[in-house]
Amino acid sequence: MKVLIIESDLRLCRHWVSRLRSERVDAEIHQTSELRGAFGAFQQLKPEVVLLDLQIGHGRGLELCRRIGDWSERTAVVVIGSKASDACAALDAGAVDFLVRPLEYERLEQALDKAAHLSAGLRTERLRVAETESPFEFVASRLHGELKIIPIREIRCFRAEDKYVTAVHRHGEDLIDEPLWRLEERFGAHHFVRVHRNGLVARQAIRSLRSSGRHRHTVILHDGQEMPVSRRHVAPLRRLLLDRLNGG
Template structure:
């Protein structure tokens, strides 16, 4: 079971969220705070050691956090919590779709849109519960929030085959479709270098483990990833060949 703090400056919204959380059998306790200052005060008390120096009785697993609040907003509060030695997990609950990228940068577990639906909130609680009770400590699988028709979905980075540049945007290609996100390709190249993504062209980033073929044709180099054939620039060709050869050695 998980211990929850919900933070929202609108009392009716906070009351409804707490009602739904307390009705979930995976939630051990759910308390509320009306602003970031009160939230930090409650979290500080929760971090005080219990008898014998162990975990305090009010220790928290997750904060369900509104974004727009007077004073310190939800994104700012999440940044503050991220500096803690053992920060709680974060789930954003907001009426605004446009902050999903910032939530992604802050490693939020989920991003739930208002009005909150019981089924959608239950999915967020499930994700938190699975992380809190994992048999071995492990980071949450990295996911990219994508928005389509008012719905925010989270695409696992491991499901992405290649990425295509679209100006300040990037199109993520998976085996089951593609998604446009407002993140420049250069940012993803740096962020995902240790996840096996390699720049092969000014317009493409590929998952090295998903490269099926390397083709040389009259001095031109290309790769096949899934159903796509992508050109490899001369600048990147040698480095890509070395990486592929190293993968098979």
Template structure:
């Protein structure tokens, strides 16, 4: 059962959100805070009391400390709660994703969309539990990545991403129908997507293991076939890639690549 906190400076919106959260049977406790400063006080009190907080459902545009700044502060906690943004503004989706937000909901919030966000929180909390506290292992859910395209925000499915290349402070996501820039370090994305079966094959390349079709060796150099592209594998990562493909061959189960495969 989940324990969550809703934060919104507009009282009617806050009351509605808390009501909807309490209606969800997966939620044990849902409380509200009228601004980010009050939310920080509530969170500090809970930590001192040894209480658990699984997620914060957070507005962005608030007086004083806004939702994005509040989310940045949460990263300083040893075990920060998951963050779901609930906002009337669609122009902060990319920034929210860069901060590690689990979901991004637009107001007015539809109950079925909120239920989907709660499900994602439940999945994330479940994956974080020690094995003895978790149920049978379940596949990692898909993730929608907001990307800027021609001045508009588009959502790209993680499952559609075949590989990722580092480009300075950005990463380029490659899919079957194009590529997209996201402002995020490759190392951070590698950690975020590791449970979904993404592996490093080079210091500047991350690959969805489910999309690897072949491992080739030529003159001591290794490369993997991903779609129509042949991507070089560094010596440092060759053994890891080879062992992964051997396990896949032996089990015949694509899930051997990782929960998200």
């Protein structure tokens, strides 16, 4: 296991590194105490686990946590903060665990084991999916310590509700970490069409477009599900259906 510790307190950072290296001989431990260069170190090392100080760079830990998550879905980030009330923000930013100072070493070890397990689980799932999918043809769902890889070909639609996005697929529904705009950026051109500010629908899952009144439209999926269509997306959706009828 490769671990990168990003901790602004250099003395504390050195203490953790020394103890982890002495007690976890199977682990490769690296450290940095400066925000500048931390992301570069992460990119170079490609660690399975990152221990991240929430206050690094005068409180820019959450920003770095999101950036790490955007760059690598296989890295598990454990955030360390001074207030338990910061836990929700850290988890929303993509952390798999949150530790409160003063830190007990036993709790640190538990968090490392959990993060390593999650990272290994995601790598295993990626290898399984990679047999039939390209590296960018899936999304990851991470909930209550469980990781799941969902191939894009199995997804019927994405629904955005509040701060969360739900992937509706052939086996059910799962919450995912990516915002709708990023999903559209990654997959929209080939796989999905925008039907509403809160919805993306798989092109192959669309059965028909139904109008009920002048400004009310609904897209019907092959499995019977329905999603509202906003006025600005009606014309592109009609063109898609016409192209399909014409063999385009």
